[in-house]
Amino acid sequence: MASYTPEEYADMLICYGYCGCVSAQARNEYIARFPGRRVPDVAVFDRVYRRLRETGSVLRRNTDMGRPRINDDDEQDNEIVQRFRADPTTSTNIVARDLGLSQWRVWFTVHTAGLYPYHYTPVHTIEEGDPARRLDFCRFMLNADVEDPDF
Structure with missing residues (x-):
């Protein structure tokens, strides 16, 4: 499935922090606040939080995927x-x-x-x-x- 937009990731982080970093509660809060959006899995909240702490960005970096080609x-x-x-x-x-x-x-x-x-x-x-x-x-x-x- 396609990635979420930066706005959606930001909203997930707001819900995650609001619920004390409890993913299941953050998911329910996200559903309540944004009923028209697709519902992320519980693990997405933990992943986006970890990604933000490790890389400084909520977006996935696809540049480091796979074995680098040496030519x-x-x-x-x-x-x-x-x-x-x-x-x-x-x-x-x-x-x-x-x-x-x-x-x-x-x-x-x-x-x-x-x-x-x-x-x-x-x-x-x-x-x-x-x-x-x-x-x-x-x-x-x-x-x-x-x-x-x-x-």
Whole structure:
């Protein structure tokens, strides 16, 4: 669910302080004062109070979420991109092994550059005489059980 607005957080803190920092009572007070708003969970009151004390803001900071991406090696990224521009059928596994990188790093760099590696799949074409040979094979299959019951 979406976060609350700063105004809603401020009102939660007012109710929280008014009720002596008891979350359940603060929730009931919030419902009584603001009947048209969505009702926060009891834990939200404790979280917003703790967040304000720790960070100085009632809003969540999304900048510290997840593992930070370290991208300080543009030479490797350029090498990866050059290899796939030269031969789009190159395997990400092969490039990763050659450069001593993880396959995920190679795949991510390739997709960030807007490239999409692919594997060539050869397809047999129909040549002259193929339709006649196919028709002969179909006729053989249709009559094979009549001519040989053990077929």
